[in-house]
Amino acid sequence: xxxxxxxxSLAAIAALMVLAGCASxxxxxxxxxxxxxxxxxxxxxxxxAAPLYIELAPVAVPERLARPQMVxxxxxxxxxxxxxxxxxxxxxxxxELQDALASGIAARLGALDVTKxxxxxxxxxxxxxxxxxxxxAVDGGRVDAGFSWTLRRSDEPxxxxxxxxxxxxxxxxIDAVAQGAxxxxxxxxxxxxRSVNAARANPAATACPA
Numbered sequence: 694x695x696x697x698x699x700x701x702s703l704a705a706i707a708a709l710m711v712l713a714g715c716a717s718x719x720x721x722x723x724x725x726x727x728x729x730x731x732x733x734x735x736x737x738x739x740x741x742a743a744p745l746y747i748e749l750a751p752v753a754v755p756e757r758l759a760r761p762q763m764v765x766x767x768x769x770x771x772x773x774x775x776x777x778x779x780x781x782x783x784x785x786x787x788x789e790l791q792d793a794l795a796s797g798i799a800a801r802l803g804a805l806d807v808t809k810x811x812x813x814x815x816x817x818x819x820x821x822x823x824x825x826x827x828x829x830a831v832d833g834g835r836v837d838a839g840f841s842w843t844l845r846r847s848d849e850p851x852x853x854x855x856x857x858x859x860x861x862x863x864x865x866x867i868d869a870v871a872q873g874a875x876x877x878x879x880x881x882x883x884x885x886x887r888s889v890n891a892a893r894a895n896p897a898a899t900a901c902p903a
Contacts, residue, residue, distance in 0.1 A: 723763070723871040724783045725793035725878045733883060735803035745804035746818040747889070749795040753824040754787045761785050765870060766831045780867045786828075790878065794823060797882025802889055817848045819889055823881075828874075833865035836873035840881045844892050853892045855901035857884045 738745040757774070758764055761781040766774050782789040791808075798821070799806040807818060826839035837860040844853040859880040863873035888901045 718779060720779050720781060721867070722781055722783050725789050725875055726796055727793070727875045727879050729797060729800040729879075734800050738803045739805055744816070745802055746807045746816060747795070747799055747802065747804045748818045748820045749791055749798070749806070749808050750820065750822040752787050752791045752794065754790065755825065755827065758786045758825070758828055763867065763870070764830070765867070766829055766834075768831055768834055777867065790825070793878050794882050794885065797879055798886045798889070801883060801886035817846055820845050820847060821885060821889075823885070828877075830863070830870050830874060832863075832867065832870055834863065836861050836863055836870065836877050838877045838881070840884075842885055842888070844888060846892075849896075851899055853888065853899055853901065855884070855888045857881055859884075
C-alpha cells in the first residue's frame with residue numbers, strides 16, 4: 694500500500710511540475726505595426742479638394758510564412774527553420790503584414806485606408822498589391838526581406854511596378870527579431886508611400902525610380 698502511495702505521490706509531483714513549467718512559459722504575441730515618426734507623417738488630405746485614398750490587396754507571402762507562429766532560421770547557414778509555437782504574430786503573418794503596411798502607408802501619405810470600405814465608388818483610389826518574395830529572420834543575425842508591388846489608380850489604365858530589398862541586423866532574442874521585422878516592414882511602407890507620391894507626380898511613370 695505504501696508503494697502505491699509513493700507512486701501516486703510521484704505522479705502528482707510530476708504533473709504539478711509539468712503544469713508549473715507550462716505556466717512559466719506563456720505565449721508571446723508580437724505586432725509588425727509601428728508608430729510613424731513625425732518627420733515622415735503627412736497631414737491628412739481628407740477634407741481637401743483632392744483627398745487621397747489607398748486600398749491594399751491581401752499580401753501574398755511564401756506558404757511557409759502564412760501562419761501566426763514566427764518562423765526563425767538557424768545561424769551558420771543551416772537549412773533548418775524553427776516554427777515557434779510560443780512566439781506568435783498578433784494575427785496570421787500575412788494579415789499582420791497587411792495591416793501594418795496599410796497603416797504605415799496611409800500615415801505617410803495623409804491618406805485614408807479604404808481597404809475594408811469607406812469611400813464612394815466615384816472617388817478614385819490608389820490600389821496597391823504587395824508580394825513578399827522573402828522574409829528571412831535569424832535570431833542574433835538579420836531580418837532580410839524582398840518586396841514587390843504594383844500601383845494602379847482606379848481611374849487610370851497604367852500600372853506602376855516597384856520592388857525593394859530591405860534588411861536589419863538584430864541582436865539575440867525573439868523580441869529583437871520582432872523589432873527587426875517591424876523596422877523592415879516600416880521601410881517597406883515608407884518605400885511604397887514614396888512610390889505613390891512619385892506616381893502622382895509623374896503620370897507617365899510605369900516603374901519606380903531606380
